[in-house]
Amino acid sequence: MxxxxxxxxxxxxxxxxxxxxxxxxxxxxxxxxxxxxxxxxGLFDLVKAKDGSYRCYSCxxxxxxxxxxxxxxxxxxxxxxxxxxxxxxRAAALASLPGESCGAGAACVMGEKPAGFMPEIDMKLFDPVxxxxxxxxxxxxxxxxxxxxxxYLPRVALExxxxxxxxPFSRVFGVASFYSQFRLLPVGKHVIDVCMGTACHVAxxxxxxxxxxxxxxxxxxxxxxxxxxxxxxxxxVGACALAPVVRLGDDETFxxxxxxxxxxxxxxxxxQEVGA
Amino acid sequence: xxxxxxxxxxxxxxxxxxxxxxxLADDAKTEIRICAGTACHASGRVALRKAVETTLAxxxxxxxxxxxxxxxHGFCEEGPIVxxxxxxxxxxxLKAKDIEEIIATSVVGDGIVERLLYKDPQxxxxxxxEKDIAFYALQERIVLALNGKIDPYSLDDYLNHGGYSALAKxxxxxxxxxxxxxxxKSDLRGRGGAGFPTGKKWRFCRANPGEKHYVICNADEGDPxxxxxxxxxxxxxHSVIEGMIIAAYAIGAGNGPxxxxxxxxxxxxxxxxRLRHALETARERNLLGDDILGSGFSFDxxxxxxxxxxxxxxxxxxTASIEGHRGMPRGKHIRTVxxxxxxxxxxxxNVESYANVPWIVNHGPEAFAAKGTATSxxxxxxxxxxxxxxxGLIEVPMGATLRQVIFAIGGGMLxxxxxxxxxxxxxxxxCLPASxxxxxIDFESLVAAGSMxxxxxxxxxxxxxxxxxxxxxxxxxxxxxxxxKCVPCRVGTQRMLEILERISAGEATVEDVERLELxxxxxxxxxxxxxxxxxxxxxxxxxxxxREEVMAHVVQRCCPAKVCRPLIRYTIDADACxxxxxxxxxxxxxAISGERKEAHTIDQKLCIQCDTCRQVCKFxxxxxxxxxxxxxxxxxx
Numbered sequence: 001m002x003x004x005x006x007x008x009x010x011x012x013x014x015x016x017x018x019x020x021x022x023x024x025x026x027x028x029x030x031x032x033x034x035x036x037x038x039x040x041x042g043l044f045d046l047v048k049a050k051d052g053s054y055r056c057y058s059c060x061x062x063x064x065x066x067x068x069x070x071x072x073x074x075x076x077x078x079x080x081x082x083x084x085x086x087x088x089x090r091a092a093a094l095a096s097l098p099g100e101s102c103g104a105g106a107a108c109v110m111g112e113k114p115a116g117f118m119p120e121i122d123m124k125l126f127d128p129v130x131x132x133x134x135x136x137x138x139x140x141x142x143x144x145x146x147x148x149x150x151x152y153l154p155r156v157a158l159e160x161x162x163x164x165x166x167x168p169f170s171r172v173f174g175v176a177s178f179y180s181q182f183r184l185l186p187v188g189k190h191v192i193d194v195c196m197g198t199a200c201h202v203a204x205x206x207x208x209x210x211x212x213x214x215x216x217x218x219x220x221x222x223x224x225x226x227x228x229x230x231x232x233x234x235x236x237v238g239a240c241a242l243a244p245v246v247r248l249g250d251d252e253t254f255x256x257x258x259x260x261x262x263x264x265x266x267x268x269x270x271x272q273e274v275g276a
Numbered sequence: 277x278x279x280x281x282x283x284x285x286x287x288x289x290x291x292x293x294x295x296x297x298x299x300l301a302d303d304a305k306t307e308i309r310i311c312a313g314t315a316c317h318a319s320g321r322v323a324l325r326k327a328v329e330t331t332l333a334x335x336x337x338x339x340x341x342x343x344x345x346x347x348x349h350g351f352c353e354e355g356p357i358v359x360x361x362x363x364x365x366x367x368x369x370l371k372a373k374d375i376e377e378i379i380a381t382s383v384v385g386d387g388i389v390e391r392l393l394y395k396d397p398q399x400x401x402x403x404x405x406e407k408d409i410a411f412y413a414l415q416e417r418i419v420l421a422l423n424g425k426i427d428p429y430s431l432d433d434y435l436n437h438g439g440y441s442a443l444a445k446x447x448x449x450x451x452x453x454x455x456x457x458x459x460x461k462s463d464l465r466g467r468g469g470a471g472f473p474t475g476k477k478w479r480f481c482r483a484n485p486g487e488k489h490y491v492i493c494n495a496d497e498g499d500p501x502x503x504x505x506x507x508x509x510x511x512x513x514h515s516v517i518e519g520m521i522i523a524a525y526a527i528g529a530g531n532g533p534x535x536x537x538x539x540x541x542x543x544x545x546x547x548x549x550r551l552r553h554a555l556e557t558a559r560e561r562n563l564l565g566d567d568i569l570g571s572g573f574s575f576d577x578x579x580x581x582x583x584x585x586x587x588x589x590x591x592x593x594x595t596a597s598i599e600g601h602r603g604m605p606r607g608k609h610i611r612t613v614x615x616x617x618x619x620x621x622x623x624x625x626n627v628e629s630y631a632n633v634p635w636i637v638n639h640g641p642e643a644f645a646a647k648g649t650a651t652s653x654x655x656x657x658x659x660x661x662x663x664x665x666x667x668g669l670i671e672v673p674m675g676a677t678l679r680q681v682i683f684a685i686g687g688g689m690l691x692x693x694x695x696x697x698x699x700x701x702x703x704x705x706x707c708l709p710a711s712x713x714x715x716x717i718d719f720e721s722l723v724a725a726g727s728m729x730x731x732x733x734x735x736x737x738x739x740x741x742x743x744x745x746x747x748x749x750x751x752x753x754x755x756x757x758x759x760x761k762c763v764p765c766r767v768g769t770q771r772m773l774e775i776l777e778r779i780s781a782g783e784a785t786v787e788d789v790e791r792l793e794l795x796x797x798x799x800x801x802x803x804x805x806x807x808x809x810x811x812x813x814x815x816x817x818x819x820x821x822x823r824e825e826v827m828a829h830v831v832q833r834c835c836p837a838k839v840c841r842p843l844i845r846y847t848i849d850a851d852a853c854x855x856x857x858x859x860x861x862x863x864x865x866x867a868i869s870g871e872r873k874e875a876h877t878i879d880q881k882l883c884i885q886c887d888t889c890r891q892v893c894k895f896x897x898x899x900x901x902x903x904x905x906x907x908x909x910x911x912x913x
Contacts, residue, residue: 065761139600144542144581165600178602178759179583181542198501198699198735199661201749207887214864214886235586235753237543238503239315240661240735241352241668250545253318260862260888 125149126157133164139175143182152183188223188230190269195245197236203243204258209233211259212246215266228273229266289562289569290435290444306341306383307361311424313348313510314503314546315668316355320372321345324356327372331379341383347511347550349424350669351411354394359406359424366406368394397665397687414685416647417671418655419631423511428550431557434514440563442634446522447571455526456482459633462641463653468494468589468626469701469730470806471652471719477623480613482527484621488535491524491575492617492624494594495540495547498586499702500753502733504657505627507669509540509547512631513554517577519630521568522637524575527623536577537617539594542584552579586703586757590805591616591624593759604759605805626731628657648674652718656729660686662736663693672717679713682736693738697822701730703750703757704810706817707743726817728810742839743822744829748776750814754807765808768799772815779826780840782833782904789830793819838900841885845901850875852897859889859898 063071129145137145139161146157153176162172176182194200194209209231213219216229223230239245242255246262254265308328310321325345332338349357354368360382367378367389374392381387393402394409406412417423426433434440446455460475481489493516497505509516520536528534540548555577558564566574580598587593588603595617597603616622632654636644645653652674658681661667665687672681678698682688689695697707706727708715715721719729737746755769775792778784796812803809819826828836835843848868853875860868860876867883870876878889890898 138580138598140583140597141581143583175600175602178604179585181582181584196500196753198702198733198749199667201500202662202735202737202741202746204887210884210886211864211888234543235498235584236500236502237314238497238506239318239352240501240503240659241315241355242318243661245318253314255315255318258888258891259886260892263864 121150121154121156123156126160129157129161130164133161139165139167139172140179143176143179147182150186152186154186155184185223186227188227189273190228191230191232191249192266193232193234193237193247195235195237195239195243195247196233197238197240197243197245199240199243200236200245205244207259208244208246208257208262211262212266215263228270284448286444286447286569286571290440305362307344308341308379308383309344309346309359309361309424311347311349311355311357311359312345312428312546313352313355313507314544315348315352316357317546319355319369321356323372324358324370324375327375328358328379331375335379335384337379337383344427345429346426347423347428348507348669349406350415350420350507350671351409351666352669353665353667363388364405366394366404366409367392411666411668411670411685411687414680415671416655416673418635419508419515419628419657420511420669420671421635422515423507423669426512428511428513429553431514431554431561431563434512438638439514439634440518442637443518443521443525443563444569445637446525447569447573450529450571452482452526452529452531455522455637458641459526459636460641462636462644464629464632464636464644465652465719466626467628467632467656467731469704469728471729474625474629477613477625478523478526480611481621481623482531484614486532486620488533488618488620489524489528489531490617490620490622491520491527491534491536492594492598492622493520493536493538493577493627493630494589494591494624495538495544495627496582496589496594497541497544497627497731498589498757499704499731499733501659501661501699501735502702502731503659504669504732506541506544506547507659508627508631508657509544509551513547513551514558515631515634516551516627517554517558517564519633520577521564521575522633523623523625523630525573528575529573534575536575537580537598538577539580539582539588539598542581548579548581555579585759586753587759587805587807590807591622593805594624595622602759604761605807607804628732649716649718651720656717656732658732658734660734660736662699662734663690663738663740664688664736665690674718675716677714677716678708681717681734682713686736689736689738693740696737696739696741697743697746699727699735699737699746699814700733701728701810701813702733703754704728704806704813705730705733706813707737707746707821708817709821712821726813726820728813740837740839742780742835742837743818743825744776744780744835745837745839747815747818748773748780751776751811754811758807758811762802762804762808764799764802765804765811768795768802769808769811771795772799772812776815779829780835781842782829782835782840784830786827786830789819789826833904834902836902838902843902843904844885845880845903846878846883846885846887846889846898847901848876848878849897849899852895854895854897856894858892858894862888862892864888 126149129142129149132145133142142161143153146153158172158176159169162169192212194205196205209220212231216224216231218224218231220231220233237245237247239253239255244257246254246257310325312321328343332341351357356370358367358370365382365388377389381389388404390402393404395402403409422437426437456475456478459478464474465471466474495505495509524534524536538551540551555564562569564576568575582588585603587605588597590605591612593603593605595612598617612622612624614621647654655671655673657669657671660670664682670685682698695710697709699705699707700722708725708727712725715725722729751769751773755773758765758769760766772792772795775788778788792815796816799812800809825836828834833843838844855870855873855875857872864886865882865884867879868876868889
């Protein structure tokens with residue numbers, strides 16, 4: 001925090017004994033008088049650096065961490081242009097990265113095209129999602145529809161959702177990355193979900209995950225380079241009596257599957273694919 | 277209702293909705309009921325249904341014998357389950373090839389296929405009817421009463437079993453305050469875990485002014501190892517809808533518009549599908565929508581799917597998620613009943629709470645309050661899983677003891693295994709040892725024992741489970757699911773996990789255990805929501821009841837249950853090994869060597885402790901030793 005230039009001006013606006021006063025006392029922070037707002041209404045201004053440039057990078061962190069939810073970031077139609085040059089910022093950020101990729105793959109907003117398995121995106125599939133949004137569905141529902149159409153959430157789709165819903169992209173991406181069910185990377189033909197519920201854990205699910213990960217030579221959450229298998233874990237599929245449970249795609253569920261059987265299952269599937 | 281009272285407009289409207297020709301409750305119609313719960317689906321009900329249909333077609337019985345796919349029967353361990361009516365014969369663990377015989381004997385004829393009946397694990401006696409089986413006989417089913425009896429896709433089935441009569445009763449009386457009085461008198465407490473009185477919540481919500489009131493059903497059953505809500509939604513979705521309409525009426529009638537949401541996990545595709553269908557049919561018959569049954573009251577329900585975030589079961593995170601934000605909770609200085617979804621007064625109850633409401637309205641609050649203990653009334657559904665003989669879904673009156681549930685209904689431990697602990701309440705609850713088995717199950721006594729009711733997950737573990745590893749599992753879960761908003765939960769759980777990892781690696785000190793307790797207190801004190809506030813519970817209860825086992829990891833550096841990898845090693849018992857080469861072939865890292873018919877050996881440097889060899893060995897020749905070996909052997913961790 002910058003040193004206060006107006007003494008304890010920031011604190012004086014708060015009535016003594018109020019909750020905010022308790023929080024703020026003893027902290028020195030920069031206080032700016034806001035022209036259009038009354039006293040005590042807006043304590044924090046969008047901070048500009050000394051050279052007049054904006055210091056806010058729309059990371060939305062303030063909105064996320066505020067314990068009393070007094071910050072809300074919204075789409076702002078009057079800002080046609082962003083206050084800073086996005087392309088230049090991105091180029092600078094990429095230049096500062098070691099090597100070519102930042103390592104986060106498509107999950108990284110900065111990196112344009114991550115290496116690895118990347119299918120073409122047919123944007124025709126996206127039309128029903130747009131229709132749904134116009135019908136009043138929420139953001140999370142829109143993601144579900146998108147994931148159903150593409151198998152994951154491609155960046156272009158997220159950008160379109162942001163535009164359609166008049167939300168900042170940071171917000172859309174923030175929500176998409178929060179929920180563990182939404183995938184930001186494409187998935188393979190066979191999605192293997194290993195249940196990690198309590199009953200499955202007790203019955204040895206960690207061993208099953210390990211066996212599968214070894215057999216497929218990928219870590220959990222990744223897709224094999226040939227695009228055939230994706231290995232994931234889920235919290236609980238609710239078939240606890242059959243623990244340990246492995247789900248293949250949306251329809252097939254295998255119960256009482258030990259590490260050895262799991263390996264056999266993968267080998268069988270691979271054989272089918274190679275044979276086909 | 278006075279005896280002279282005639283059928284009101286609403287009663288007539290309700291009766292007109294029901295199609296009486298749809299198969300009735302206890303008529304003599306021949307019927308094959310196949311359980312279509314998630315567990316039975318996983319164990320092959322699709323193949324079973326196909327076999328039933330082809331066999332019936334071959335015999336020219338299609339249309340004469342009804343094939344009904346019901347919701348979960350509860351006895352998931354024995355799936356897939358088929359019940360043949362009118363005799364009510366119960367056939368568990370069926371294969372498609374058994375269908376032919378069953379139809380020939382029990383549907384066409386009047387016999388029983390003895391071979392396929394359920395055998396009592398203790399006496400070995402074959403039992404033909406659900407009511408004879410201890411698992412069912414000792415339960416008391418209110419919420420689950422119709423589960424397994426009705427077709428979740430048929431509104432007529434529900435109506436013919438007395439469905440929506442509670443709604444008609446409420447709409448007839450036209451007194452929303454009286455509904456709240458009744459629910460308050462019944463002492464129904466929230467079944468989501470915290471046990472807040474439902475009637476009180478409704479009253480607060482009604483009293484709070486707003487442009488619109490919201491009634492939300494929380495079906496985001498994130499607890500690993502719990503599936504009660506899923507089974508209710510899958511088996512009897514209309515009971516939840518009816519409960520929600522009654523709640524909406526109690527909160528909103530004469531008080532402005534009300535809107536409903538069901539927030540359901542995306543991981544439950546059947547539940548979503550059946551709920552969606554139930555909502556559509558209810559809307560078609562005017563049980564939902566504008567002017568319900570001509571009463572002038574309007575209400576509709578939307579489905580909102582979660583996306584795999586455990587924290588979204590928390591009320592404020594749930595509303596944030598519906599609004600399209602990251603599912604992060606806020607401080608609860610203002611409750612959701614005042615400022616919830618879209619800033620409006622919001623009533624949020626669990627699936628099971630809503631499903632109890634129609635029963636309370638129909639049977640009166642006194643009948644409900646007569647069940648249970650002094651502070652906790654009615655029944656509670658538990659999903660009993662883990663190392664018990666009869667896993668599944670059970671409903672018992674509050675106040676039943678853990679021993680009754682686990683041993684009488686659950687059939688006790690698997691043969692040759694010893695009871696070690698029962699875990700209640702999922703990642704927010706705790707483990708209880710054998711000494712507390714006679715503890716009655718109600719909200720207060722479980723909290724006093726260091727666990728909690730939670731939504732009703734009950735996982736039984738035996739002597740092969742390491743309590744440190746078990747606590748680590750839950751903490752890992754909460755650390756991963758922490759939304760990251762507040763520091764105590766985000767950082768604190770991570771640090772606790774690190775200490776636990778040190779303990780299970782045999783690298784911890786006695787001070788570490790003390791630090792764990794201190795940290796737990798701080799996290800409970802400082803967290804914003806109950807995810808953090810209850811995250812240390814599994815660790816604390818482990819330290820309370822299984823301290824010796826924890827200290828064995830710290831002081832003797834061994835894992836008594838032989839689970840924690842850095843402290844164990846797989847060996848081969850040269851006397852028991854027959855040299856059959858089975859383990860040798862199964863070992864993924866070729867760590868096992870030896871000639872045929874000679875005792876094998878395991879190369880500890882190559883062994884990754886995947887347990888495969890021990891599982892494939894038919895001679896129990898691969899015992900696990902525990903102690904601190906890793907350093908001595910230069911094993912790569």
